[in-house]
Every structure is written in structure tokens, then in C-alpha cells.
Amino acid sequence: MHEEARSGPTTARFRRRVWVSVTGALGMAAASTLIPAMLDTAQAAANACSVSYTNASEWAGGFVANVTITNTGTSALSSWTLTFNEGGDQQVTNAWSATVTQSGKAITATNLSYNGSIASGANTTFGFQGTWTSSDAIPTAFAVNGVACNGGTTTSSSPSASASASKSASPSASASASASKSASPSASASASKSASPSASPSGTGSYGAHVADPFTGGNRYLNPSYVSEVNAQVSADGGNAAEAKVGTYQTALWLDHIGAIAGDTNVGLAAYLNGALAAAKSGTPEVAEIVVYDLPGRDCAALASNGEIPATAAGLTEYETQYIQPIAAILSNPAYASLRIVAIIEPDSLPNVVTNQSKSACATATPYYEQGITYALNELHAVPNVYNYLDIAHSAWLGWPSNMSGTPAVYKSVVTATTAGYASIDGFISDTANYTPTTEPFLTNPTLNVGGNPLDSVTFYQYNPTFDEQTYDTQMYNTLVSAGFPSSDRFLVDTSRNGWGGSSRPTALNSSPTTAAAYVAANKIDQRPFRGDWCNQNGAGIGTPPTDEPFGTSSAIEGFVWIKPPGESDGDYPSGSHTHGDPHCDPASTNTDGNGGTYSTGSIPGYDVPAGQWYAYEFQQLVANAYPAL
Ligand code: BGC
Numbered sequence: 001m002h003e004e005a006r007s008g009p010t011t012a013r014f015r016r017r018v019w020v021s022v023t024g025a026l027g028m029a030a031a032s033t034l035i036p037a038m039l040d041t042a043q044a045a046a047n048a049c050s051v052s053y054t055n056a057s058e059w060a061g062g063f064v065a066n067v068t069i070t071n072t073g074t075s076a077l078s079s080w081t082l083t084f085n086e087g088g089d090q091q092v093t094n095a096w097s098a099t100v101t102q103s104g105k106a107i108t109a110t111n112l113s114y115n116g117s118i119a120s121g122a123n124t125t126f127g128f129q130g131t132w133t134s135s136d137a138i139p140t141a142f143a144v145n146g147v148a149c150n151g152g153t154t155t156s157s158s159p160s161a162s163a164s165a166s167k168s169a170s171p172s173a174s175a176s177a178s179a180s181k182s183a184s185p186s187a188s189a190s191a192s193k194s195a196s197p198s199a200s201p202s203g204t205g206s207y208g209a210h211v212a213d214p215f216t217g218g219n220r221y222l223n224p225s226y227v228s229e230v231n232a233q234v235s236a237d238g239g240n241a242a243e244a245k246v247g248t249y250q251t252a253l254w255l256d257h258i259g260a261i262a263g264d265t266n267v268g269l270a271a272y273l274n275g276a277l278a279a280a281k282s283g284t285p286e287v288a289e290i291v292v293y294d295l296p297g298r299d300c301a302a303l304a305s306n307g308e309i310p311a312t313a314a315g316l317t318e319y320e321t322q323y324i325q326p327i328a329a330i331l332s333n334p335a336y337a338s339l340r341i342v343a344i345i346e347p348d349s350l351p352n353v354v355t356n357q358s359k360s361a362c363a364t365a366t367p368y369y370e371q372g373i374t375y376a377l378n379e380l381h382a383v384p385n386v387y388n389y390l391d392i393a394h395s396a397w398l399g400w401p402s403n404m405s406g407t408p409a410v411y412k413s414v415v416t417a418t419t420a421g422y423a424s425i426d427g428f429i430s431d432t433a434n435y436t437p438t439t440e441p442f443l444t445n446p447t448l449n450v451g452g453n454p455l456d457s458v459t460f461y462q463y464n465p466t467f468d469e470q471t472y473d474t475q476m477y478n479t480l481v482s483a484g485f486p487s488s489d490r491f492l493v494d495t496s497r498n499g500w501g502g503s504s505r506p507t508a509l510n511s512s513p514t515t516a517a518a519y520v521a522a523n524k525i526d527q528r529p530f531r532g533d534w535c536n537q538n539g540a541g542i543g544t545p546p547t548d549e550p551f552g553t554s555s556a557i558e559g560f561v562w563i564k565p566p567g568e569s570d571g572d573y574p575s576g577s578h579t580h581g582d583p584h585c586d587p588a589s590t591n592t593d594g595n596g597g598t599y600s601t602g603s604i605p606g607y608d609v610p611a612g613q614w615y616a617y618e619f620q621q622l623v624a625n626a627y628p629a630l
Contacts, residue, residue: 051149067098099127189520316372338387343380345389429494433494499628529602540625
């Protein structure tokens with residue numbers, strides 16, 4: 001994820017295991033079978049396998065299964081074909097990360113072009129969705145490339161469940177009451193995982209009303225993977241109470257690659273939703289929060305978060321069938337009907353369409369961004385309890401009047417191309433993973449004249465009159481509504497890292513400076529050297545915790561949310577040890593404003609952490625500089 005502001009009105013460029021769920025009747029109890037290879041010859045040891053098959057979710061007449069193949073042999077595989085017989089009367093309807101065919105009970109799954117290689121000891125996961133009538137019984141025997149992977153062990157819980165249980169166990173005995181509370185949903189997540197969502201009393205399949213504001217009256221579910229990251233840091237830091245508080249607030253589950261759906265790095269989507277179901281209290285809807293972030297040619301204007309899918313027609317098909325369809329298949333399980341699921345749609349993508357057509361990677365990706373988002377909105381809006389919020393950058397990107405005026409046409413074309421039209425979205429989100437303050441409390445008038453110049457003329461603002469998110473969201477809301485968007489489409493703001501507390505923060509208006517530049521410098525809370533800086537900002541602090549209706553229901557702003565999990569890196573940069581990354585994350589490098597100006601990236605010196613990975617120092621600094629203090 002990366003947002004980058006290029007200043008100037010038109011140039012802004014800111015920018016898995018097989019689980020065999022033994023099922024007789026609807027209230028299945030997911031027993032799991034892990035089946036290592038039965039080998040009795042040296043030859044077989046070269047080619048050996050274990051397979052796990054799990055029903056990520058199951059409901060009356062349907063299921064989603066994840067299958068992980070592990071190469072337990074000594075030789076690498078360059079391609080694979082998995083064969084097994086379904087245990088019941090399942091019919092496969094669609095699959096991802098493999099080509100799956102069915103003949104009677106016999107299933108054949110073959111690798112796709114990108115996941116045929118499995119090194120010795122490594123694994124790969126694919127998934128599929130299907131229907132069943134009388135039995136969803138689990139398969140019991142598997143073969144990879146003709147080698148049987150049978151004769152294994154049986155365990156009573158699914159692998160995802162045990163993964164999340166072990167991740168969620170709080171390492172900190174000193175965790176506060178709230179921290180231990182936050183550890184509990186994941187514990188129940190794993191409990192509920194084996195119990196299956198359909199065993200839940202909430203799993204009746206009856207959807208409540210699609211409400212105006214999903215957060216109102218709801219309880220925000222905590223991502224157990226993030227809670228685990230935070231608690232590990234709390235423990236390492238001797239039980240730091242302020243740090244522990246961070247883990248008590250909701251952050252989003254980022255589905256930033258196909259494997260994230262099954263949970264290869266964090267909790268998987270189904271396990272996450274099962275956890276939300278288990279955490280729900282009677283009568284209070286549990287609010288889950290996910291980020292849909294894997295478009296073809298993702299992050300076209302930068303190098304920090306480039307995606308796995310190419311900006312090609314085939315890439316668009318991959319996005320639709322291997323990424324969006326599996327997500328929609330899981331979300332549409334009626335067992336989750338009682339949840340409210342907030343989906344943040346594709347950060348940075350349409351803003352890049354608005355301002356970055358001069359960059360060839362963005363021009364190339366544009367049709368795939370547009371078609372991909374229309375597809376995603378259609379699939380997700382078809383699920384009654386999903387709430388779609390389209391990312392709309394932040395004030396330091398689309399805030400220039402000429403950028404703002406060009407915005408509605410792009411968003412309209414994508415949204416009105418959906419089956420439900422405007423109804424396919426519930427609102428917008430600004431400042432996702434960025435650092436722009438919600439308000440600049442001492443700079444409330446961008447045209448205030450100081451020493452002969454308006455404040456917005458200073459280098460930091462470059463004639464962008466939107467100094468903060470409240471100003472930007474209000475103006476953008478009015479612009480979109482004037483262009484035809486419903487007035488019910490209000491804005492969320494990602495306040496996870498836009499607090500700017502700490503000793504550099506001004507505490508009162510200083511009206512003595514006699515030049516606009518000095519006045520702005522003395523009074524702004526945003527401490528970045530350049531407003532277009534976006535990567536691991538030095539001096540930043542956590543912002544206001546998630547809040548519903550912070551300015552009342554007549555404001556354009558509907559709520560504060562923490563989408564970017566504080567303490568996860570924005571990106572790495574090419575260094576002596578690796579070529580991957582974005583120079584705009586290099587503390588020794590620069591950003592440019594499009595007008596010839598060059599500025600420090602403002603990135604924290606001394607570290608080089610890939611996007612999404614835990615970054616202890618950054619977390620500690622964000623906590624220390626939180627505003628309001630934690
Ligand atoms: C990264 C993602 C990551 C997310 C949350 C984004 O900037 O690109 O890979 O999951 O942040 O940390």
C-alpha cells in the first residue's frame with residue numbers, strides 16, 4: 001500500500017492442509033485428517049506427500065474447501081496433479097489456485113502456471129466451492145502425481161484453527177484486562193472453527209436489514225493475528241500498558257494476496273469470520289472489517305506494494321476467479337448472516353486512475369482496475385451483509401481543486417457499471433494507510449493572508465486548500481453528491497497513524513509569525529517534510545481510536561477506523577542486500593513534487609522492513625506519539 005502525493009494541481013501522484021470435515025448431517029463436526037505419505041521404499045521417499053483438506057465453511061447444500069499439498073519427499077516437484085474421490089455427493093462449482101475437474105466422485109486438481117513448483121518440505125494450497133445434497137463427507141485418500149498420500153493421522157481440529165490458537169495465545173502475562181479480552185476472540189475463533197459456523201445459533205441464514213451505518217450499534221471484532229502481533233511486542237517491552245491498549249481496537253484483515261484468503265500468513269478469512277461469530281454477543285451485530293487489495297497491476301505508481309497479479313486480460317480473469325470469487329464464496333455463507341462485514345475496496349487504485357495516467361504502468365492497469373472493481377462490487381454487494389467502501393485517497397492527493405473535479409467521473413463510471421448501480425457501495429474511505437491529519441486545529445483557514453500570502457500558497461501545501469481530512473472529505477462528499485452519488489454515501493477516515501502527537505506538536509495557536517511559511521511551520525501538526533511522503537513516517541503517532549459518528553450524523557464523516565494495523569511496515573527499499581522495494585521508503589532518498597522540488601522521504605532511519613511486516617521500532621514510536629495519548 002502506498003499513497004503518494006505529487007503536488008501540483010494536475011500532477012498529484014501522491015499516490016494453508018486437507019482437512020477432512022467429517023459430516024453426516026448439517027450440524028457437522030469438523031474432524032480433520034492429516035494424511036502423510038505411506039512409504040516403504042527409498043524411491044517413494046523421493047516422491048512423497050501429505051495432504052490436508054478442510055471445509056473452511058459449510059452450510060446446508062454448500063461448502064468451501066481448502067486443500068494443502070505438502071511435499072514430504074526429498075525431490076522438488078515441478079508440477080502436480082492431485083487425485084481423490086469425494087466422500088459424499090459433492091459437486092464442485094468453482095475453484096481457485098488450481099484447475100479442478102470432476103467425473104462422478106473422482107476429483108482431479110492440477111496446478112496453475114504459477115504454483116506448480118513445490119520444493120521439498122514446502123507446500124501449496126488451493127480451494128474450491130461446491131454443492132452437496134445428502135452428504136459432505138470428507139475424502140479419505142489422496143494421491144499426488146500418482147503417489148498415494150495415505151495412511152495418516154487424524155486430528156480433531158482443523159489446521160487453521162490450531163494455527164490461530166497458537167498465534168493468538170497472548171505471550172504476555174502482563175497483558176491488561178483489555179489485552180486479555182482481545183486475546184479471547186481468537187481463542188473462540190479456533191473453538192468455533194472446529195464447531196463450524198453452521199453449528200452456530202446465528203447460522204440461520206436470515207439476514208438483517210442492510211443498515212445505513214454498519215458500525216452503529218455494532219461491536220468491532222478484533223483481528224486475532226494483529227492482537228497476537230501487538231501482544232508479542234507488549235511482552236517484549238515488559239508489559240507496556242499503552243502498547244497493550246492498541247490491541248484492544250479494531251484493525252482490518254488485509255486480503256493482500258490470494259493465499260491470504262486461506263490464511264497463509266495471518267488468520268484466514270473463514271477462520272476470522274468464525275471468530276467474529278463466536279465473539280458476538282446476543283443482540284449486538286459483530287462488525288468484521290476486511291481490505292480487498294489484489295488488483296492486477298496493483299500499486300501502479302510505486303514499488304512498495306506491487307501485487308502478484310499482472311495487469312493483463314488474463315490477470316483480470318485471475319483476479320475475478322482466483323481472488324474475488326473465493327472471497328465472495330466465503331462471505332456468502334449464510335452462517336455469517338448475523339455479521340456486518342465492512343469491505344475496504346482497493347486502496348489507491350481509482351485515485352491512480354484519476355491522476356496518474358502519465359505513468360505507463362497506471363495507464364496500462366487502468367482498464368483492469370476499473371473492470372476489476374466493478375466485478376468486486378458486484379460480487380460483494382450480492383452478499384446482503386457486506387458493506388462496500390471505496391478508497392478515495394486523501395487530502396494531499398485528490399485535494400487540489402483540479403484533481404477533485406476530475407474524480408467523480410472515474411468513480412461514477414466504475415460504480416454505475418455495476419448491476420446495483422449506486423447501491424453497490426455504502427460509502428468511501430479516505431487516508432487509508434496514510435498519515436494526513438483529520439484536522440489541522442490551528443490552520444483552519446487556507447486562504448488566511450499572512451505577510452501578503454495565503455497559507456495554502458506555502459511550499460508544504462502548494463495551493464492545495466484541503467489541509468486535513470475533515471476539509472477534504474467534506475468537499476469531496478459535496479462534489480460526489482453534486483455529481484449524482486447518493487447523500488447516504490458518507491466517509492470513513494483511517495486514523496490509525498494520523499495523530500501527530502509527541503513533543504513537536506503545537507499546543508496552541510501561534511499568531512506571531514509574519515510570513516505565511518513561518519506561520520504554517522509554527523502551527524501545523526503534520527510533521528512530514530513533504531505532504532507526499534507516505535512510507536514509515538518518522539515522528540508519526542497513532543490517531544483517534546475507531547469512533548462511530550465522531551462529528552454527528554450530519555457530517556460527511558461517518559466514522560474513524562484503523563485500517564492500516566499500526567506497526568506494520570509500509571514498504572522496504574532497494575539496499576545492499578536486496579533489490580526489492582521502493583526508494584520512496586529509503587530514509588536517505590527523496591520524493592519530488594512534480595515542480596522540481598525535492599524533499600526527504602521522511603522515512604524512519606535505520607530500518608528496512610517489507611510492506612505488511614511487523615516493525616517494532618515504528619510501533620513503539622507510533623504509540624509514544626499517539627494523539628490522543630493511549
Ligand atoms: C501492504 C500489505 C499489508 C497492509 C497491512 C499494505 O501497505 O501492502 O501487504 O497487508 O499494508 O499492513
